[in-house]
Amino acid sequence: xxxxxxxxxxxxxxxxxxxxxxxxxxxxxxxxxxxxxxxxxxxxxxxxxxxxxxxxxxxxxxxxxxxxxxxxxxxxxxxxxxxxxxxxxxxxxxxxxxxxxxxxxxxxxxxxxxxxxxxxxxxxxxxxxxxxxxxxxxxxxxxxxxxxxxxxxxxxxxxxxxxxxxxxxxxxxxxxxxxxxxxxxxxxxxxxxxxxxxxxxxxxxxxxxxxxxxxxxxxxxxxxxxxxxxxxxxxxxxxxxxxxxxxxxxxxxxxxxxxxxxxxxxxxxxxxxxxxxxxxxxxxxxxxxxxxxxxxxxxxxxxxxxxxxxxxxxxxxxxxxxxxxxxxxxxxxxxxxxxxxxxxxxxxxxxxxxxxxxxxxxxxxxxxxxxxxxxxxxxxxxxxxxxxxxxxxxxxxxxxxxxxxxxxxxxxxxxxxxxxxxxxxxx
Numbered sequence: 001x002x003x004x005x006x007x008x009x010x011x012x013x014x015x016x017x018x019x020x021x022x023x024x025x026x027x028x029x030x031x032x033x034x035x036x037x038x039x040x041x042x043x044x045x046x047x048x049x050x051x052x053x054x055x056x057x058x059x060x061x062x063x064x065x066x067x068x069x070x071x072x073x074x075x076x077x078x079x080x081x082x083x084x085x086x087x088x089x090x091x092x093x094x095x096x097x098x099x100x101x102x103x104x105x106x107x108x109x110x111x112x113x114x115x116x117x118x119x120x121x122x123x124x125x126x127x128x129x130x131x132x133x134x135x136x137x138x139x140x141x142x143x144x145x146x147x148x149x150x151x152x153x154x155x156x157x158x159x160x161x162x163x164x165x166x167x168x169x170x171x172x173x174x175x176x177x178x179x180x181x182x183x184x185x186x187x188x189x190x191x192x193x194x195x196x197x198x199x200x201x202x203x204x205x206x207x208x209x210x211x212x213x214x215x216x217x218x219x220x221x222x223x224x225x226x227x228x229x230x231x232x233x234x235x236x237x238x239x240x241x242x243x244x245x246x247x248x249x250x251x252x253x254x255x256x257x258x259x260x261x262x263x264x265x266x267x268x269x270x271x272x273x274x275x276x277x278x279x280x281x282x283x284x285x286x287x288x289x290x291x292x293x294x295x296x297x298x299x300x301x302x303x304x305x306x307x308x309x310x311x312x313x314x315x316x317x318x319x320x321x322x323x324x325x326x327x328x329x330x331x332x333x334x335x336x337x338x339x340x341x342x343x344x345x346x347x348x349x350x351x352x353x354x355x356x357x358x359x360x361x362x363x364x365x366x367x368x369x370x371x372x373x374x375x376x377x378x379x380x381x382x383x384x385x386x387x388x389x390x391x392x393x394x395x396x397x398x399x400x401x402x403x404x405x406x407x408x409x410x411x412x413x414x415x416x417x418x419x420x421x422x423x424x425x426x427x
Contacts, residue, residue, distance in 0.1 A: 038068035041235035043376025070339025080365035105370030118191030121293035126180025258300035351393035
């Protein structure tokens, strides 16, 4: 049976009121048809509407149903593979362009929140936490790299300083990025969707796209209607399925798990994260956590390759919560859920064009909150005929997983096991 509502998450339970959006029926025409009402699709639609385009968005379930409404809610800069990797693989010129864009997504989020008065519990400050001196060395190199690209809101934290911002003895230090931060992710995309509609954009929920008819004016089909457009934007990411087979070949949906505690007392919440920053650690399969607006601990981590739903999310995540904060050993878990992100072999986003008028962006590889907002801007620029920044992403090489679709899950899981062992052994 097809899902018709958001997953049973803390975010869905605390979502701002949102209007009913009826399914697509009949045949309609528009300038741009966007497939997917998550961050990428809604961000693209909003940028296009601000430039005067007519836009229709088709969503299979509800706005923010996928990763945009399930993620850890952390504003983390750059990409899943950092700019130095792009320098080595693509060259200095392309790295310069992508480096200049690496911190733009966080600015776009803050601009959207301010411009459209989006209520999403925005807080500033994000910490990268190191378990050992080797990881501290990586953070020091990252700080120098980011500063080389003009990002200066960074501070190295020694053990005394990190203990002032995270009340745990697990870390030897870290790095604070004050342009990072955290938000209620579902309320962010719901607010952006309302902004789309305020500018005349149309959003149809419960409108699963069944096929895209290519041509000079592509036709996007659902069970009950069609949208004829000048351009199509494919923004389904990990929830796209096999709608566009050539996009599925070089990516793999993966699941990550999140739990949320009952509300904590003000005193306990303040003692755990005194500055209310969000935190992610430096392990390969990292943990990430923060406080919600109503003082719950939101704690996530782990990866399920192939995006299967675990039988017991709490059992997977709670041990790491308690290891980090023994103070919470008796706390009740109110919500536990899983959400999918799309992994690429390079860990860099896949951006491109099919024919002359079908655009796509996918494969954020776990760094989606900021990148997807940037993606909306560069997709809109390309549709307007300004493709230089789009081309910087589109020219990145992407490869299929070794062994094809049959072996991509075990291949990636073996690789993850190797890096987990490196983390545990400290080398």
